[in-house]
Amino acid sequence: xxxxxxxxxxxxxxxxxxxxxxxxxxxxxxxxxxxxxxxxxxxxxxxxxxxxxxxxxxxxxxxxxxxxxxxxxxxxxxxxxxxxxxxxxxxxxxxxxxxxxxxxxxxxxxxxxxxxxxxxxxxxxxxxxxxxxxxxxxxxxxxxxxxxxxxxxxxxxxxxxxxxxxxxxxxxxxxxxxxxxxxxxxxxxxxxxxxxxxxxxxxxxxxxxxxxxxxxxxxxxxxxxxxxxxxxxxxxxxxxxxxxxxxxxxxxxxxxxxxxxxxxxxxxxxxxxxxxxxxxxxxxxxxxxxxxxxxxxxxxxxxxxxxxxxxxxxxxxxxxxxxxxxxxxxxxxxxxxxxxxxxxxxxxxxxxxxxxxxxxxxxxxxxxxxxxxxxxxxxxxxxxxxxxxxxxxxxxxxxxxxxxxxxxxxxxxxxxxxxxxxxxxxxxxxxxxxxxxxxxxxxxxxxxxxxxxxxxxxxxxxxxxxxxxxxxxxxxxxxxxxxxxxx
Amino acid sequence: xxxxxxxxxxxxxxxxxxxxxxxxxxxxxxxxxxxxxxxxxxxxxxxxxxxxxxxxxxxxxxxxxxxxxxxxxxxxxxxxxxxxxxxxxxxxxxxxxxxxxxxxxxxxxxxxxxxxxxxxxxxxxxxx
Ligand SMILES: [Zn+2]
Ligand SMILES: [Zn+2]
Numbered sequence: 279x280x281x282x283x284x285x286x287x288x289x290x291x292x293x294x295x296x297x298x299x300x301x302x303x304x305x306x307x308x309x310x311x312x313x314x315x316x317x318x319x320x321x322x323x324x325x326x327x328x329x330x331x332x333x334x335x336x337x338x339x340x341x342x343x344x345x346x347x348x349x350x351x352x353x354x355x356x357x358x359x360x361x362x363x364x365x366x367x368x369x370x371x372x373x374x375x376x377x378x379x380x381x382x383x384x385x386x387x388x389x390x391x392x393x394x395x396x397x398x399x400x401x402x403x404x405x406x407x408x409x410x411x412x413x414x415x416x417x418x419x420x421x422x423x424x425x426x427x428x429x430x431x432x433x434x435x436x437x438x439x440x441x442x443x444x445x446x447x448x449x450x451x452x453x454x455x456x457x458x459x460x461x462x463x464x465x466x467x468x469x470x471x472x473x474x475x476x477x478x479x480x481x482x483x484x485x486x487x488x489x490x491x492x493x494x495x496x497x498x499x500x501x502x503x504x505x506x507x508x509x510x511x512x513x514x515x516x517x518x519x520x521x522x523x524x525x526x527x528x529x530x531x532x533x534x535x536x537x538x539x540x541x542x543x544x545x546x547x548x549x550x551x552x553x554x555x556x557x558x559x560x561x562x563x564x565x566x567x568x569x570x571x572x573x574x575x576x577x578x579x580x581x582x583x584x585x586x587x588x589x590x591x592x593x594x595x596x597x598x599x600x601x602x603x604x605x606x607x608x609x610x611x612x613x614x615x616x617x618x619x620x621x622x623x624x625x626x627x628x629x630x631x632x633x634x635x636x637x638x639x640x641x642x643x644x645x646x647x648x649x650x651x652x653x654x655x656x657x658x659x660x661x662x663x664x665x666x667x668x669x670x671x672x673x674x675x676x677x678x679x680x681x682x683x684x685x686x687x688x689x690x691x692x693x694x695x696x697x698x699x700x701x702x703x704x705x706x707x708x709x710x711x712x713x714x715x716x717x718x719x720x721x722x723x724x725x726x727x728x729x730x731x732x733x734x735x736x737x738x739x740x741x742x743x744x745x746x747x748x749x750x751x752x753x754x755x756x757x758x759x760x761x762x763x764x765x
Numbered sequence: 766x767x768x769x770x771x772x773x774x775x776x777x778x779x780x781x782x783x784x785x786x787x788x789x790x791x792x793x794x795x796x797x798x799x800x801x802x803x804x805x806x807x808x809x810x811x812x813x814x815x816x817x818x819x820x821x822x823x824x825x826x827x828x829x830x831x832x833x834x835x836x837x838x839x840x841x842x843x844x845x846x847x848x849x850x851x852x853x854x855x856x857x858x859x860x861x862x863x864x865x866x867x868x869x870x871x872x873x874x875x876x877x878x879x880x881x882x883x884x885x886x887x888x889x890x891x892x893x
Contacts, residue, residue: 327811327815328809329808329809330808330809330810330852331809331810331811331815331816335816335852335853335854336775336776337774337775337776337850337851337852337853338851338853338854339776341776366776366777366778366781366783366784367776367777367778368776368778368779368780745854745857746854747853747854747856
């Protein structure tokens with residue numbers, strides 16, 4: 279007699295806990311636990327809050343348990359609380375990011391602790407909200423290890439591989455292999471080819487759990503070409519009529535892409551716009567300092583920009599028609615011009631100063647090209663308010679007559695790109711992060727109806743949209759092992 | 766006479782001097798309500814709408830190493846005590862009223878703009 283005995287070898291639990299960036303955009307920080315290993319993804323801050331309020335909910339978790347912290351890219355909502363984690367908590371793990379992310383992080387954070395544009399973007403530097411010092415920053419820098427795209431690092435049995443994510447220079451998706459179960463964390467990612475970056479890749483591995491951004495939910499974007507055309511013609515029309523254009527941007531990343539577009543357009547319309555007729559300014563000392571970082575890592579960008587660099591033998595980020603302003607002191611506001619200035623969400627600093635100066639005139643234009651977080655001035659402006667509060671004196675209201683437009687170059691996937699990517703990854707478990715509740719909820723419904731036919735089959739797809747602090751539990755059953763018993 | 770209660774945020778490294786903070790007050794003890802209010806103000810945590818502040822007995826001073834939340838607003842914390850503080854996400858509690866289910870969020874605004882929730886004894890866990 280032969281009988282088959284089914285033996286369940288192991289029943290293993292995967293846990294996901296959002297400390298930040300779950301059902302919100304900002305302070306990205308997630309913990310994953312599996313087989314006794316703990317990985318932390320990102321350590322950001324929330325741009326709409328200040329000081330300790332802007333931090334992820336670090337009290338939710340015992341950070342001394344973390345084996346490794348992976349940083350997806352240099353945006354502050356993904357990296358800016360790293361010095362805090364390293365210096366103020368009992369985190370003892372290793373920290374990994376790509377080379378360009380580390381190089382830019384160094385400059386960004388130096389700026390961040392000083393009283394300059396980016397410091398103003400997120401934290402006010404006074405006694406109550408100064409989260410870390412220059413020393414903290416320098417110490418944190420030594421602890422960061424780097425990873426190359428397409429290379430794998432093994433840390434206490436966890437295998438980590440980095441892939442291109444598009445989005446900004448140095449942005450990575452991480453594929454994490456723990457004991458044969460594969461997790462993919464996309465970070466912020468984009469799938470369209472732009473002027474300087476590679477688009478996000480599809481890892482050639484079977485993925486069990488996908489942790490994916492949902493910023494745009496089910497919204498779709500117009501084609502890239504259409505958006506570029508809209509951008510340049512809006513700007514051209516405004517300056518032609520004697521108006522000024524303010525483009526609030528985050529100092530590094532998408533700003534460089536916008537400048538590549540504008541510089542090219544100015545060259546094509548040299549007669550009307552060039553030779554200083556309509557100057558373009560970039561009020562960012564930081565961006566100027568990071569010019570050589572962009573040049574250093576041109577080999578990590580796409581073929582177009584590499585060819586451009588090879589042919590001209592000059593740094594393609596050193597623009598012909600754009601001049602850098604260190605600050606506004608030597609800015610002579612004499613006529614139509616285009617001003618790129620940070621912070622990107624207009625909370626304070628140079629972009630806010632220009633906004634307050636230019637917004638009473640109906641001829642002027644404020645053009646928002648990035649993603650605007652809930653609770654920021656940029657988001658408020660989009661509602662076309664009659665007045666805006668003055669930064670210096672919030673009791674004073676300034677009339678707003680200027681035009682406000684939004685054309686996004688934020689480099690996040692739209693619904694169709696995200697759906698296509700998710701289908702190609704083909705994971706049975708999908709955890710949505712980096713999205714406000716409404717768009718995230720819509721994306722969840724859309725995904726569930728897309729995968730409806732798999733319901734109650736072996737390949738059923740589960741979609742999770744946890745809030746911060748709510749744990750997602752996923753059980754992995756090792757395959758039942760059939761043993762032959764008897765003779 | 767001025768008294769103090771010491772506290773530390775759970776995520777702050779206990780080995781660092783800067784992790785230890787304190788609230789000073791007059792008298793022999795401070796209510797949980799007052800203490801939470803002072804901690805929120807001292808750390809510039811705004812109107813309390815973006816988180817829940819919870820306090821716990823300090824494991825160093827407790828007999829077991831288990832963290833025990835001190836829940837009642839009118840519990841009095843004796844001076845010179847050491848406590849642990851956690852800033853946690855707002856909680857969403859589902860509720861059903863007239864057959865319609867919805868979510869109610871629980872945050873810490875009452876410590877800034879509201880009144881303490883009174884319980885009968887201040888030492889037992891009451892449910893409101
Ligand atoms: Zn980003
Ligand atoms: Zn982001």
